[in-house]
Amino acid sequence: MATRKPSDGSSRSASGTPARAANPHAPAGVRDAVIVGGNRIPFSRAGRKYADASNQEMFTAALEGLVARFGLQGERIGEVVGGAVLKHSRDFNLIRESVLGSSLSPQTPAFDLQQACATGLEAAITVANKIRLGQIESGIAGGTDTVSDAPVAVSEGLRRALLDASHAKTLQARLKAFAKVRPSDLKPLTPATDEPRTGLSMGEHQAITTARWGISRAAQDEVALASHQHLAAAWDAGFFDDLVTPFRGLTRDDNLRADTSTEKLAKLKPVFGRGLAEPAEPTMTAGNSTPLTDGASTVLLASAAWAAERDLPVLARLVDAETAAVDFVHGHDGLLMAPVHAVPRLLARNGLALDDFDFFEIHEAFASTVLTTLAAWEDADYCKAELGLDAPLGSVDRERLNVNGSSLAAGHPFAATGGRILATAAKLVAAKAAETGKPARALISICAAGGLGATAVVESV
Amino acid sequence: MTAGTPATGAGEPLRVESLATLPGLGGLYARGAAASGRIAAGRAMPGLPVIGQGRSVEGDGEAAPLTLPDVAYQVTGVPTADLAHHLHDYQRLLHEPVTDVLPAGYLHVLAFPLATAVMVRGDFPLPLLGMVHLANDVELRGHVVLGDVLEVRAWAENLRPHKRGVQVDLVAEVRRQSEPDARPVWRGVSTYLAKGFHLPWTSADAESSADAPDDAEDRAPAGTWTAPLPTGRWALGPGTGRAYGAVSGDRNPIHLSALSAKAFGFPRAIAHGMYTAARALADVGHARGDAYRWTVEFASPVLLPGTVDVAVTPDPDGPGFAYVGWNGGRGRQHFRGTVTPL
Structure with a gap:
């Protein structure tokens, strides 16, 4: 290699x-x-x-x-x-x-x-x-x-008692510290994906964004199906042969379902947004959301x-990068919409437009994240009011989007996704440039908890 | 609500009675329970003087009109320097930033026991226990910080009819001791309903009662109110009432446990209204500024444990925020209010 x-x-x-x-x-x-x-x-x-x-x-x-x-x-x-x-x-x-x-x-x-x-x-x-x-x-x-x-943490009550006891100088003071522990304090705390400031899980946040943008269940399932089909085809074509080392007997991403179908995806029950009032409809399922x-x-x-x-x-x-953050706490913007803001700034600084890209790697936290991102860039009002653009940023050619699959099919071990996407994008532009003899470019967009987003431009050499 | 000096219903200035220290709420509930029992007994037992503008429950008793005590309680020289731990506990529980600045909800916790002391006076005509907290309207006009020495005043005013009984405002004011003649730095008006009591209605009362918060929301036919998209979700554990009770001193049994709440007709313990309003205030965050008006109207109780969906959103036309909390599953409104920079 x-x-x-x-x-x-x-x-x-x-x-x-x-x-x-x-x-x-x-x-x-x-x-x-x-x-x-x-x-x-x-x-x-x-x-x-x-x-x-x-x-x-x-x-x-x-x-x-x-x-x-x-x-x-x-x-x-x-x-x-x-x-x-x-x-x-x-x-x-x-x-x-x-x-x-x-x-x-x-x-x-x-x-x-x-x-x-x-x-x-x-x-x-x-x-x-x-x-x-x-x-x-x-x-x-x-x-x-x-x-x-x-990691599993102890409750705040037990943590305080343990700390107080460790600071205590006498046995009596230590016992007093432990006396404050209540039975409910003994329950361990496992990490939650809830946003600390809103108490809403990432899925619930995205369900709200999905409802706001009116993204349909069918459109989300279509993104999910394409992700699995593209990833399966890429594995079959040997694309990952020089990008992946087997571990613990696993040789392929085991979330990949090459045999999934529109029908199978359509059968799944919505898991997020079920508490939203009409006319919002729950559309996000385990099939069009990334698994843990x-x-x-x-x-x-x-x-x-x-x-x-x-x-x-x-x-x-790696040509350039831009990060962004959105005000999601009071619902001004969707939790996962930060890359939507980062990309126009990144493109402007580099004199690029969406049409200049051969590949778009938009992290599929949820199928609807991809779709709300694309919808926002096409929306004149949003682009003007929120992104300060005179005209919509433009449309992403679906043929160039996540061509070798993304997180819906591969899975999404949070911090590991950036490396997966960057290596994939680099290899894609190298192959494209070799094939056409012209420079090739990829745009990477990754949304993150806390209303954060990171984006980057990758170009063939 | 009326601003300015405390006055009786007839416009006479109230007699100001100074107390040595701020009372604690815990003891007041015991006294309030005794007084409530006395008042309830007075209503129910024929032959005893009946409270309520001449119409007795039994029909024809001799009854005195409902009148509020003509007194305002005052405590001067209230120190805050030693409240650091208590303030910190409050800030953590309510998700307020941990600073030495006393948030408006914390000043309510400090000042309200004095208002409660008015409510447990022998001549207060309504029972403390069983009163329904309808609304709160608070103005904070500047920073109160740990170390400030305060003057607190409280009285009852504005007894008026409500569709389901009688409502009354408990007013509390906080001034800095160093500026005793200035307008209060904090002023809170808490509106309570005593069910089953009666005052004669006038057409003006009927009009004002139409704006008054009552339980119209929760009695409205389904579908008349559509929940907005939430901006947050509170998962309130079974101990929420005990935790706020410990910090606020308001250990009203309806908040403490399912068993004690059942005694007052609730299926489970209910969250303190001021806990929910103060959480919403904290959710607004720094946008509220140093001086703000904070209002809340309570529509239906939040049962514990429970989940409350909230929308805390900036007013599209101004600097303020509106908030509303509801039961996500049933779409039933619990409370709503505003936070507006002053």
């Missing part, structure tokens, strides 16, 4: 030459950050193959697969950046510990980062920026999450020179 050459040999600058950024919109003094490749473990539905695998074990497995794929044993990487959304406090140095458990040089620095479901992409943006500024020559970005092995999933992913980024020196392939450049 490590011997695979860049699709376009002429684009490679002479080894060691500090290449100027190929992007004319890049600020002066920055260089390109290129994507060498990616590696992840197959994603698995919660409670299945990875039921007892920890975040560190999964991330180490994904990282070690990347090391093997690109011959990085003993290599001192500039920085390894990643994180987990559901993270135990003992994993304070999750990524560094994973590095120490890998065959990378122990002199490889690392740090943890977390931005909910945008963690993986934000890690890549951070690594790419360090490379672009010349602070590092190489970096690995990624993420891992386990719902099966999620375990998994980990990594992406290797570098300066062009570093990759060339090691004779490593270069798939694409």
Whole structure:
């Protein structure tokens, strides 16, 4: 694998030459950050193959697969950046510990980062920026999450009692601290996906957004069906052969249902938005919503020179990125609508329009997230009032959308999704450019809890 | 509601009676229960003087008219410096930001026991227990911070008819001790209904009663009110009433347990109205500013444990917020109100 050459040999600058950024919109003094490749473990539905695998074990497995794929044993990487959304406090140095458990040089620095479901992409943006500024020559970005092995916390009452007791100086004071514990305090707290400020789960939030935009059940099921069909076809075509390392006996994403159909999806009962008043109709089912999933992913980024020196392939450049946040607390905008705001700013800064993209990788938190995103970009009023645009941003060509499937089929281990999408997008644009002889581009959009969103442009080299 | 100096129904200024310290609500409920029993006994037993403008329950008793005590209670030199822990507990429970600034709901907790003390006076004509909290209208005109020394005043006013009985306003005012003559920094009007009592109706009363919050919402035929899309959902545990009772001192038995609530005709414990209103106020967040008017009208009780869907939304035409809480499953409104910067 490590011997695979860049699709376009002429684009490679002479080894060691500090290449100027190929992007004319890049600020002066920055260089390109290129994507060498990616590696992840197959994603698995919660409670299945990875039921007892920890975040560190999964991330180490994904990282070690990347090391093997690109011959990085003993290599001192500039920085390894990643994180987990559901993270135990003992994993304070999750990524560094994973590095120490890998065959990378122990002199490889690392740090943890977390931005909910945008963690993986934000890690890549951070690594790419360090490379672009010349602070590092190489970096690995990624993420891992386990719902099966999620940390369990004690209740606030028990936590306070334990802390008070540990601060107590006498046995009497310690006993007094414990005397405050009530039976109900002994119930453990498992992580919830509820938004802390609203008490609504992410699914309920999206059900509200779905109702507001009037997205139909049929349209959502269509997105879900396409995701499964596209992912199955990509696996069958060997697309993931150099992007995935088997783990714990799993060789494919086990949420994938190649045999699902419109009829099967239509039979599922709605699970979100059931309490909404008429005329809102519950349309979101387990079929058109992402399941809870375990998994980990990594992406290797570098300066062009570093990759060339090691004779490593270069798939694409991470051109630019933009994050955004929306005011969802009082319902001004939908919880998962932040990427809708980020993309127009990203495109404007880079002189691009939606038509300039060959691929759109829009994370399928829910099928309706994709559809509300597309609807918002087509809506003149929304684009004017909320995005400050004179005209609608435009339409996304469905033929270019999530062409190899996305989270509905693959699953969505929160922090691991960014790495999955980035590696897929990089490989897609590389193949497209090789096929057409012209540059190819992909737009990545990932929504996240807290009204957050991260977006990025990836371009062939 | 009437602003300004406390006055009797006839417009005479109230006699101000100073108390040494703010009373605690816990003890007042015991006194209130005794007084309620006395008042109920007075209504039910023939031969005893009957309260209620001349029409006795039994038909022809000699009855005094319903009149409010002509007194305002006042406590001066109320310290707040040692309330840090209590304030923190309140802020955590109500999801308020933890700062040294006393939110409007916390000042209600501080001041309302003085109003309750008025309600448990022997000459207060209505029973404390069993009264229904209809509405609250609060104005906060500036920062009150830990360490401020306060002056609290409370009285009852505006006894008036309601479709199902008699309603009365309990007014409480908080001033900074350093500015005793300034307008109150906090003023709260709590409107209560005593069911089964009667006052003569005038046409003006009928009109004002039409605007008055009553239980029209929960008695309205299904389908007349459509819930908006929620902005939040509160999962209220069975201990919600006990938790707010501990922080506020309002340990009215209807809030504490299913058993004690059943004694007063509720199937389960019910959340304190002020807990729900204060949660909504906290949900508005920083947009409310330092000075604001905060209103609430209660439509139907929130049974515990329970889930309340809420919509806390900015007013499209102004700087304020409107909020409404309802039962998501049944579409039944629990409360609604506004928060408007002043």
